[in-house]
Amino acid sequence: MSRQQQERDPQGGSAIRLENLSKQYPNSPHPAVDNVSLDIEPGEFVVFLGPSGCGKTTLLKMVNRIYEPTGGKIWIDKTEVHELAAPQLRRQIGYVIQQTGLFPHMRIADNVATVPRLLKWKKARINRRVEELLDLVGLPPESYARRYPAQLSGGEQQRVGLARALAAEPSTMLMDEPFGALDAITRNRLQEELLRIHRQIKQTILFVTHDIDEAVRLADRIVVLRQGKVEQFATPLEIISNPANDFVAELVGAEDVLRRMSLIPIASAATAINGQRNVDDPTISGSSFLRDAIGTMVETGSERLSVVDEDGHPVKSLTMEDIQQAVSTSDAEENASERRATSASD
Amino acid sequence: MDFTYLRENPDVVWEHTIEHIQLSLTAMGIAMPIAIVLGILATRILWLTTPIVSIISILYTVPSIALLAFLIPSQGIGERPALIMLVMYAQLFLVRNIVAGLNGVDPATLEAARGLGMNEAQLFAKVWLPLALPVIIAGVRTGLVTTISLATIAGWVNAGGLGELMFQGLALGRESTVLAGVVAVSALSLTIDILIRALERLTPVARAQRAAAP
Ligand SMILES: Nc1ncnc2c1ncn2[C@@H]1O[C@H](COP(=O)(O)OP(=O)(O)OP(=O)(O)O)[C@@H](O)[C@H]1O
Ligand SMILES: [Mg+2]
Numbered sequence: 001m002s003r004q005q006q007e008r009d010p011q012g013g014s015a016i017r018l019e020n021l022s023k024q025y026p027n028s029p030h031p032a033v034d035n036v037s038l039d040i041e042p043g044e045f046v047v048f049l050g051p052s053g054c055g056k057t058t059l060l061k062m063v064n065r066i067y068e069p070t071g072g073k074i075w076i077d078k079t080e081v082h083e084l085a086a087p088q089l090r091r092q093i094g095y096v097i098q099q100t101g102l103f104p105h106m107r108i109a110d111n112v113a114t115v116p117r118l119l120k121w122k123k124a125r126i127n128r129r130v131e132e133l134l135d136l137v138g139l140p141p142e143s144y145a146r147r148y149p150a151q152l153s154g155g156e157q158q159r160v161g162l163a164r165a166l167a168a169e170p171s172t173m174l175m176d177e178p179f180g181a182l183d184a185i186t187r188n189r190l191q192e193e194l195l196r197i198h199r200q201i202k203q204t205i206l207f208v209t210h211d212i213d214e215a216v217r218l219a220d221r222i223v224v225l226r227q228g229k230v231e232q233f234a235t236p237l238e239i240i241s242n243p244a245n246d247f248v249a250e251l252v253g254a255e256d257v258l259r260r261m262s263l264i265p266i267a268s269a270a271t272a273i274n275g276q277r278n279v280d281d282p283t284i285s286g287s288s289f290l291r292d293a294i295g296t297m298v299e300t301g302s303e304r305l306s307v308v309d310e311d312g313h314p315v316k317s318l319t320m321e322d323i324q325q326a327v328s329t330s331d332a333e334e335n336a337s338e339r340r341a342t343s344a345s346d
Numbered sequence: 347m348d349f350t351y352l353r354e355n356p357d358v359v360w361e362h363t364i365e366h367i368q369l370s371l372t373a374m375g376i377a378m379p380i381a382i383v384l385g386i387l388a389t390r391i392l393w394l395t396t397p398i399v400s401i402i403s404i405l406y407t408v409p410s411i412a413l414l415a416f417l418i419p420s421q422g423i424g425e426r427p428a429l430i431m432l433v434m435y436a437q438l439f440l441v442r443n444i445v446a447g448l449n450g451v452d453p454a455t456l457e458a459a460r461g462l463g464m465n466e467a468q469l470f471a472k473v474w475l476p477l478a479l480p481v482i483i484a485g486v487r488t489g490l491v492t493t494i495s496l497a498t499i500a501g502w503v504n505a506g507g508l509g510e511l512m513f514q515g516l517a518l519g520r521e522s523t524v525l526a527g528v529v530a531v532s533a534l535s536l537t538i539d540i541l542i543r544a545l546e547r548l549t550p551v552a553r554a555q556r557a558a559a560p
Pocket of ligand 2: 176
């Protein structure tokens with residue numbers, strides 16, 4: 001939390017407040033979303049994590065009113081979402097889904113221009129914005145703008161979906177398993193770029209996944225859901241090191257992640273000191289492992305450590321982000337080598 | 347085959363062809379708005395889909411001559427019963443394809459369109475209809491080609507068109523007159539089929555498909 005207070009510009013995103021939010025589908029024995037209350041800070045990247053059917057999608061779709069709640073309220077800054085007509089509300093909220101939902105009969109540029117056109121921007125402004133966005137998501141406009149969605153790979157289509165959602169600079173983004181259908185390597189690259197874009201624009205992002213590694217990598221805070229109820233709402237670090245109950249522990253495979261962290265040397269995850277090192281940062285030896293670093297962080301309450309060599313001289317620094325990065329990279333490598341092994345065997 | 351009549355009376359055949367086109371297009375012009383209403387009702391109100399589509403399919407199984415004979419006592423002879431019959435039969439192709447076209451659009455695409463902030467009218471005009479259009483136009487094509495061939499029966503109730511020429515030929519035992527009618531009807535169907543296929547190629551979906559074809 002201190003991280004985003006230090007680094008995030010509150011102008012970039014909206015504060016979102018869920019107040020006793022519930023959704024009871026007709027003919028369903030229990031509510032899909034059950035009395036959920038959450039305070040999400042401006043610019044925060046919040047990941048909703050939970051097993052299939054726990055209500056992640058239902059919750060997300062109530063924010064832009066694709067589903068109507070049966071109880072409770074949703075505030076985006078000072079506005080309850082029902083104060084606006086649904087189309088007006090949705091034009092201020094970016095929306096990305098796993099199936100991409102790209103319009104197959106429109107060129108990429110027209111897909112991306114959808115919301116600016118609905119908002120009746122001037123043509124020149126739209127064209128400029130489309131080029132800017134395609135560049136932002138790594139699709140050079142000169143080779144992509146005039147193609148149709150069917151002429152793109154799955155990863156490229158998802159980039160277009162992202163660009164389309166970002167078009168009118170929404171202060172809130174809803175993303176429902178956007179990378180769920182992609183291979184591990186593409187997913188990793190897109191996660192990285194989403195983080196880069198988020199650091200740049202600082203919009204508030206509500207992101208749904210059931211992939212714990214994706215959640216740990218992306219989230220400022222994770223909401224763990226089970227049968228429509230919040231089991232824990234905390235930073236990835238807290239969730240992994242201090243799961244609220246057995247359900248959370250099992251879901252995040254806390255032991256598994258910790259085991260992985262106990263195998264990664266700190267030296268391989270730490271980054272060069274970039275001048276802003278605080279002399280008060282707790283120190284840790286470069287030859288110990290990430291698990292030790294987490295322990296030190298939890299003990300000292302600091303999210304940045306100074307990595308020292310055998311002589312006790314600071315050589316590098318290690319942040320929570322570095323750890324997240326290292327853990328998810330090791331995971332991707334593991335997956336990739338596993339796949340290579342299976343494809344070689346058959 | 348005896349093409350004497352076609353050779354000696356091209357103007358008469360042409361005149362009947364024009365009449366035939368007029369009758370078919372009038373029927374189509376009446377059938378379309380009805381089909382659009384029925385098609386939209388059937389897609390929007392889920393429990394109506396099955397009854398609407400099955401009633402229309404059942405109507406289609408009634409033989410055309412029987413239907414005409416049934417209409418004559420109340421509608422008399424001439425254009426009226428012929429048009430009623432043609433409009434009824436065209437419904438099958440039109441409604442079935444409107445329903446299939448609209449229902450065939452990927453729900454995720456529609457949800458994305460709504461999620462981006464399109465209202466229902468924008469959604470329909472920019473996404474739903476364009477994506478359903480190829481299937482709908484194909485329905486118009488088969489509907490119109492069927493109407494053209496069925497419209498020959500209209501000659502039997504003096505509604506004009508190429509059917510009249512063929513029934514005259516039959517009554518007088520002139521094979522060459524009948525043949526002229528058959529040739530003209532086939533040529534007409536083929537032309538319409540080609541024209542509408544060209545139209546299908548102009549739809550945004552077809553254009554996107556062509557661009558994506560390797
Ligand atoms: N349109 C609907 N009508 C009735 N019940 C629904 C509807 N959509 C979802 N549900 C039910 O609500 C519950 C939550 O579904 P939801 O789609 O929100 O889960 P989810 O967490 O997104 O799951 P997944 O990870 O599989 O996408 C499930 O029990 C589901 O069966
Ligand atoms: Mg879901």
